[in-house]
Amino acid sequence: MAYNDKVLDHYENPRNVGSMDKDDSDVGTGMVGAPACGDVMKLQIRVNDNGVIDDAKFKTFGCGSAIASSSLVTEWIKGKTVDEALEIKNKEIAEELALPPVKIHCSVLAEDAIKSAVSDYRSKKESTSS
Amino acid sequence: MPDHPQQNACWSCKGPAGEGLFCAACQALQPPNLQQNYFQMLDHPPTFKVDRTRLETSYQALQQQLHPDRFATRTARERRFSMEHVTRLNEGYATLREPLARAGYLLQLHGRASGDEASGAAPTDPMFLMETMELREALEAIDPAQPDADEKIDAMRQDMERRVEEEEQGMANAFEAHNNTQETTHLEKVAQHMDRLRYHNRFLEEVERLEEKLFV
Structure with missing residues (x-):
């Protein structure tokens, strides 16, 4: 399948690849997978005292569209508040990358990764504040 | 004939074709029986x-x-x-x-989705995903230029093959439990094992890709 230029760009020059310390209380780790194809995606956010995501990292083992979706998402969520990040919908990701219908699930995975990272971050904050 | 009330007529000789692949009377090949699983x-x-x-x-x-x-x-x-x-x-x-395809087919025969995209299995356990991610990272970290790279890859393959066997055993147990009890929760379990097995298969594909690179 021919990949669209934006997908290729993220695939060849992925932004923000890497890992953060998942035990850090400011870091939320999202871990999602696509059982139908075996792709796994890890998305980590670091949230500052103002509730703003000041850094994001990802690691994805999957196809080009999955890598591009997660790479794009790390760019988008940096500088956003946690609540703003949660507003990102898979449809926007798919549109930005012009994903074909068979690759829509990759953008769904990226959206789920944000939710999963935020919920991990929030549950950490709750357990430390109580 | 009262013994065979539903006997199929042969397309060729129009006589009773019988149950076999070929017409009992004229030996003409009959179409596949799609009622058969x-x-x-x-x-x-x-x-x-x-x-x-x-x-x-x-x-x-x-x-x-x-x-x-x-x-x-x-x-x-x-x-x-x-x-x-x-x-x-x-x-x-x-x-x-193939175990994964066979499990999916059996689920279909039991009237459940085949365990593909719409498996409806509960989301995969985050601990399992974490472990999968760590294994993929460990595999990726192996430097093919190192002399012991093939040994390391081989060790990871063997470890993964054990995990694959565990999932297959899990499927076998769940199917057996379903046969004994007819409770559909056991089929849920099968679908979960299938999900995990797909992640493992992906890992093994990656191992194969690495080994090809190493031995050319």
């Missing part, structure tokens, strides 16, 4: 644990009887039936031979 077609009980030798023997025997080469000089209709038979036979054999 793959297990019936390959003469094997519909179980997750299969006797591979038995499957292969049935497959070879049918392949020999139905192969299009045998029908080169027969009617166009028989040539087409032969193709249809062999296509279905190959699909069936491929499905039953």
Whole structure:
């Protein structure tokens, strides 16, 4: 399948690849997978005292569209508040990358990764504040 | 005949064709019986644990009887039936031979989605995903230039093959529990094992890709 230029760009020059310390209380780790194809995606956010995501990292083992979706998402969520990040919908990701219908699930995975990272971050904050 | 009230008429001689592949009266090849499931077609009980030798023997025997080469000089209709038979036979054999495909097919026979995209299985356990991610990272961290790279890769492959066996055993147990109790929760479990097995298969594909790179 021919990949669209934006997908290729993220695939060849992925932004923000890497890992953060998942035990850090400011870091939320999202871990999602696509059982139908075996792709796994890890998305980590670091949230500052103002509730703003000041850094994001990802690691994805999957196809080009999955890598591009997660790479794009790390760019988008940096500088956003946690609540703003949660507003990102898979449809926007798919549109930005012009994903074909068979690759829509990759953008769904990226959206789920944000939710999963935020919920991990929030549950950490709750357990430390109580 | 009261014994065979539903006897199929042969397309060629119009007489009773019988239950076989060929008409009992005129020997013309009959179309595939789509009412038969793959297990019936390959003469094997519909179980997750299969006797591979038995499957292969049935497959070879049918392949020999139905192969299009045998029908080169027969009617166009028989040539087409032969193709249809062999296509279905190959699909069936491929499905039953491979544990993941076989499990999905059995789920279908039990009236459940085949465990593909719409498996409806509960989301995969985050701890499992974490572990999968760590294993993928460890595999990626192996430097192919190092002299012991092949040993490391081999060790990871063996570790993964053990995990694959565990999932297959888990599927076998869940199917057996379902057979004993008829409770659908056991089929849920099968779908979960299938999900995990797909992640493992992806890992093994990656191992294969690495090994190819290493040994060229």
